[in-house]
Amino acid sequence: MTSTARIEDLLRELAPQVLGAVVRRYGDFDAAEDAVQEALLAAAMHWPAEGLPDNPRGWLIQTAVRRLTDQYRSDRARRRREEAAALREVPGAEPVQRDDALVLLFMCCHPALTPASSIALTLRAVGGLSTTEIAKAFLVPEATMAQRISRAKQKIAASGIPFRMPAAEEFTARLSSVLRVLYLLFNEGYTSSAGADLHRTDLSGEAIRLTRAMHAMLPEHSEVTGLLALMLLNDARRPARTGTHGELIPLAEQDRTRWNRPAIAEGVRLAAAAMAGGVVGEYQLQAAIAALHDGAERAEDTDWPQILGLYGLLARLTGNPMVELNRAVAAAMVHGPRAGLDLLAPLDERLPGHYRLDAVRGHLLDMLGDTEAAAAHYRAAAARTTSEPERQYLVTKAAKLNTQNRYRSDASN
Amino acid sequence: MPKYMLLTNYDDGIGAGPMSQWDPDDVTAHLEYLRALNQELIDNGELVEVQALTGPELARTVTVDGQGGPVVTDGPYTEAKEVLAGYQLVDVESEARAIEIAARVAAAPGPGGVPLRQPIEVRQLMGPPPGGDL
Numbered sequence: 001m002t003s004t005a006r007i008e009d010l011l012r013e014l015a016p017q018v019l020g021a022v023v024r025r026y027g028d029f030d031a032a033e034d035a036v037q038e039a040l041l042a043a044a045m046h047w048p049a050e051g052l053p054d055n056p057r058g059w060l061i062q063t064a065v066r067r068l069t070d071q072y073r074s075d076r077a078r079r080r081r082e083e084a085a086a087l088r089e090v091p092g093a094e095p096v097q098r099d100d101a102l103v104l105l106f107m108c109c110h111p112a113l114t115p116a117s118s119i120a121l122t123l124r125a126v127g128g129l130s131t132t133e134i135a136k137a138f139l140v141p142e143a144t145m146a147q148r149i150s151r152a153k154q155k156i157a158a159s160g161i162p163f164r165m166p167a168a169e170e171f172t173a174r175l176s177s178v179l180r181v182l183y184l185l186f187n188e189g190y191t192s193s194a195g196a197d198l199h200r201t202d203l204s205g206e207a208i209r210l211t212r213a214m215h216a217m218l219p220e221h222s223e224v225t226g227l228l229a230l231m232l233l234n235d236a237r238r239p240a241r242t243g244t245h246g247e248l249i250p251l252a253e254q255d256r257t258r259w260n261r262p263a264i265a266e267g268v269r270l271a272a273a274a275m276a277g278g279v280v281g282e283y284q285l286q287a288a289i290a291a292l293h294d295g296a297e298r299a300e301d302t303d304w305p306q307i308l309g310l311y312g313l314l315a316r317l318t319g320n321p322m323v324e325l326n327r328a329v330a331a332a333m334v335h336g337p338r339a340g341l342d343l344l345a346p347l348d349e350r351l352p353g354h355y356r357l358d359a360v361r362g363h364l365l366d367m368l369g370d371t372e373a374a375a376a377h378y379r380a381a382a383a384r385t386t387s388e389p390e391r392q393y394l395v396t397k398a399a400k401l402n403t404q405n406r407y408r409s410d411a412s413n
Numbered sequence: 414m415p416k417y418m419l420l421t422n423y424d425d426g427i428g429a430g431p432m433s434q435w436d437p438d439d440v441t442a443h444l445e446y447l448r449a450l451n452q453e454l455i456d457n458g459e460l461v462e463v464q465a466l467t468g469p470e471l472a473r474t475v476t477v478d479g480q481g482g483p484v485v486t487d488g489p490y491t492e493a494k495e496v497l498a499g500y501q502l503v504d505v506e507s508e509a510r511a512i513e514i515a516a517r518v519a520a521a522p523g524p525g526g527v528p529l530r531q532p533i534e535v536r537q538l539m540g541p542p543p544g545g546d547l
Contacts, residue, residue: 114506115506116414116506117458120458138414138504139416139461139504140458140461140504141460141461141462143455144455144458144459144460144461144504145458146458147455147456147457147458148457148458149458151456151457151458188541386415386537386539386540387539387540387541388539388540389541391539
């Protein structure tokens with residue numbers, strides 16, 4: 001008997017390799033994906049009782065191919081498919097297997113798909129999650145998620161994307177599209193709720209697992225290394241990020257003994273390696289900033305001057321006004337709240353009415369001691385945020401400042 | 414992806430009155446339009462839930478008397494058109510897409526196939542905090 005959890009892990013590791021092998025042979029991504037899902041299901045049913053086959057990967061490929069050929073045989077459009085297959089270029093000379101999972105990832109994160117479709121398809125085809133699990137993680141009905149995945153597969157079929165590594169001239173662009181999908185998936189992980197199924201629906205964990213696999217396949221790509229470092233360093237703070245009632249705890253007030261030290265050690269090591277890797281991109285810079293936060297014993301030990309410098313680089317690289325918000329906070333920590341508020345001024349045009357701008361302005365005015373204006377900005381931010389824990393945090397902040405203001409005016413009367 | 418609730422109340426923009434007084438074919442056309450729209454949303458992988466609520470005749474309003482005891486009244490009946498009739502919950506790429514769907518709901522046909530022009534309220538659901546720390 002082999003433990004069910006071990007089999008699940010093995011199946012999810014093998015899923016993209018098996019799918020890659022079948023797609024490589026038959027070219028029909030949509031049908032291959034269904035066949036591989038059936039093979040995985042069969043394995044999950046038989047292996048716990050019967051034990052692992054000698055060659056699990058081979059077993060899965062064989063089972064999937066059998067399903068696929070059964071389906072083709074019963075398919076009235078068989079002739080048409082076979083003709084299409086005959087016309088398709090035979091990828092005989094290409095190196096097989098090792099890169100299949102990577103090719104699959106490039107396919108699922110193709111820029112022709114929307115990020116949401118890419119995420120769903122990646123979780124199923126590369127991550128080996130079932131549609132039920134993906135639907136549960138995103139809090140939508142299974143039928144809805146099934147349709148989303150099915151449409152993504154149809155889109156890939158319709159756009160005729162070949163199953164091979166992107167050519168050198170488009171590699172960088174395609175890679176950045178994969179990294180973006182993985183990063184979005186990681187951030188979606190904040191939705192995952194606790195429960196018995198946590199390890200299956202933990203999207204942040206899944207994003208880390210996929211990025212780790214990608215890093216293993218492309219160890220020299222410093223943006224991949226940087227993204228993995230960033231995920232590990234952010235995820236390491238997760239145990240301290242929320243209180244017992246799910247309330248948000250800001251970085252400065254977190255109990256740092258609850259941070260995940262091994263993850264930080266690995267993240268810091270990877271972040272350093274990524275920065276040494278030549279061309280510096282967005283994820284490396286963000287990872288370097290996260291490494292500085294995670295490396296501080298206490299909040300007051302934070303190396304704000306260096307963080308400010310890194311946000312400067314990041315702002316120049318991305319031109320993203322959200323980065324400017326963080327730069328303003330860093331500037332306030334180094335040069336005082338006035339300096340931070342000065343940096344916010346030009347953002348009124350670029351982020352009109354954005355709650356984050358109000359939240360940061362409230363924070364900096366609070367630092368300055370202008371508690372009334374701070375409370376007003378916290379209230380404005382609370383009214384516009386789309387996150388419940390964040391709204392509670394901002395409302396509480398505003399309420400505390402109001403109380404202070406009342407005491408102050410009572411005392412002066 | 415953000416989730417939006419599209420809220421429909423009994424108000425219609427053209428004074429068509431309650432459906433029970435419409436021509437039966439118009440009722441069928443109206444319901445068929447909404448059914449097809451919901452099917453399309455399912456096929457798109459966008460629909461989370463669609464629900465119709467029972468009418469104000471069955472509604473109860475609950476408050477407490479200040480000592481912890483409940484006070485239950487019938488209704489509200491006041492302005493029937495201000496009462497929630499139902500909602501769709503959609504999971505979409507953007508607010509723009511939610512608005513597009515709401516416009517389709519608002520254009521559902523009324524008597525004589527004339528668009529009902531019901532006002533549809535679009536409300537985003539609270540989601541998770543964005544990535545990173547405060």
